[in-house]
Amino acid sequence: MSKLSFAQIQDELDMEFFLERESISFRETRGTSGVQLNIKTCPNPACRDERWRTYFGIDNGQGNCFVCGKSFNKVHFVNNYFDFGDNWRATFQMCEEILRDQGYRPKRKAMVRVEHGDVTLPVSDPLPLPDGSNLAYLEQRGFGPDICKYFELRWCQFGWWKFKDPDGNTQTQNFGDRVIIPVFDLDGTLKTFQGRDLTGESAKKYLFPMELPGTGRYLLNGHNAVATDHVCMGEGAFDVAAIKLAFDEDPELRHIVPIGSFGKHLSYGAPDGDDQLGRFLKLKARGITTVTIMWDGEVNALLAALDAAKVLSGIGLKVRIALLPFEKDPNEVTGDVTRKAFYAAQLWTPALDIRWRLRNPYAEDAKKKAAAAKE
Template identity: 45%
Template sequence: MATDDLSELLDTIDMPSWMDREGISYRLTHGRSGQQINVRECPTCGNTDWKVYVNADTGVGNCFAGSHPVEERIFTKYRFIRDHLGRPHGSKVIEHIRAYAREQGWRPARRQSVEVERHVGWELPQHIDLPHEGRNLAYLENRGITADLSAYFHLAYCPRGAHFRYPTERGWAYQDYSARVLIPVFDMEGKLATFQGRDVTGHAEKKYLFPPGIDGSGVHLFNGLNVHDTKRIVVGEGAFDVAAIKIALDADAQLRDVVPVGTFGKHLSSGSDNSQLAKFLSLRERGVEEVTFMWDGEVQATDDAVEAGLMLRQHGFRVRIAMLPPEKDPNEVPAEVVRRAFYGATLLKGASAMQLRMSRRIMNSNK
């Protein structure tokens, strides 16, 4: 676990409450630095003469018994908890801290999106950025996409009458984006590259609209701009698959470093500097080492993930294939199913490629 992650967990620990939970004898006093906890037994030296004083807010304190080395007399929250537990391996201490923090309602903070650039040579349809005055779109909330996630993905809503204007040989043409979620797609540096419009009424002839005259989504990685300071990514297909994966990852502190991206289809474009393969290679330069494919639970999707994964292996990536339930997308299953698929993903090698294909066929035939 990264140091800042552990610091966030420790910040949630209320020491008096934690001591109550652990059955530690203490009494509260007041000192120059605020409320102090006077602890009966030192967790380090075992002295039981009420010689330990710890700040109730920070957890910083001292043992004045004098029966252990000077450097061990000073406590932090982590050191006090560790010694109380009997000095187990650090991972055991962190798991104890995490469990208590969750009992208190802690949830891991989401990664923040990088700054984006929307000023390009064309204009988006008229839209309302989300959340708007603190309110999110009901359609998104019903899919588990909160206001914070709408902001993270820079989602917007196109009201009635919103159009995309684009040039043709006969002059300007217009594409109607009324009552659609606007899904912007940015390049790897955060510059607007293209967009999609998802119908929210359920009555439109086309569920998704794509703007003519500019790059198609298939050469980009959705959310690729937010891949930084990580070695691990998960590859979904569409924008809402990526959102579902992110929701699942955000609920597990051990997966906070993993960033989901989307390929807008079950294959990787290649052959040019503007291809998806080129963008994966740029992610490798940013430090990404491991790629987990989490396309849907179809036979063809698994075959395609294996093929794409073998391509990335040739370029030095460690590739894993996650197996979702038959015929299910990440946004069609509970978050715990997504996490279970991630943790149980199979490392892709020459021998495992055929095994993965066969496993998918067996899974789907038995559904």
């Protein structure tokens, strides 16, 4: 039996591609429920009427024939067209074959087992919660249960982090009312974490645990950069999550793993290689050949991206730089804008570096904003 579920087929199978693949005549129309495909031939073996009386809704994934009255979803359409009858194994295998021809790639799941090691997180609950519910804050930003599971997000309502001060006294940090974002090393070992404030009242949007190493030496989600040759580097955790959501919507981009730099920088120079550049060297050894940098759409962020690109190019990686709209990050734009920026990303070269430093693509917008602020 195919490993694909009914829901995956309904969500992913492109009916226009399927109809063209099988040379089934159709035309696009617009009905009360949105865009519809008007199909010449009914797929029902008992009907096969060819008077253009069959319709299929693109938005709702449902269709029907006005001659025989039979209704169908995508799976049923394929089943009827090939006259598979009760042979659902053959139906699902055919759907899988169509999706492969279509260029389908499954959405990436976490592929590296993680270990919490010696780090004990503040008392918190994994998201989604046991009853399947999620935080409104995350849902409103499009981060549903699958994303929460992928990034191992947790909800800390009342939780504290204990640490020793320089005098050896036990102190605490309050991580209550925060989303806990674990940070794993490339081998899947938990090294540290962040706490994102949800109240909007804390002076610190992100809280970092004392005594644990800083996030700046790690690559968020770097442990999942396996079975791929391309990573896309955003800044913060929710930028990385937004990139994943955007890429999951495009089968051509699902092999690319989003990772995070924890800011507009790339750490390097540690004698023992315990920094982000050292971890990129390890990713290169795993098979990573290309890095697309997608930091904020700002003058200084682009300059920092050029600096990082130069360093990464120096270790033999191909580096592309994606330009988002002015003063926007992946978490502030729609998925199609993120994908457009990715596809339009330019390969870093010394010539591009000089050109963008002399004429920063964001400089004009920055000047207009500054002028407007003076008025």
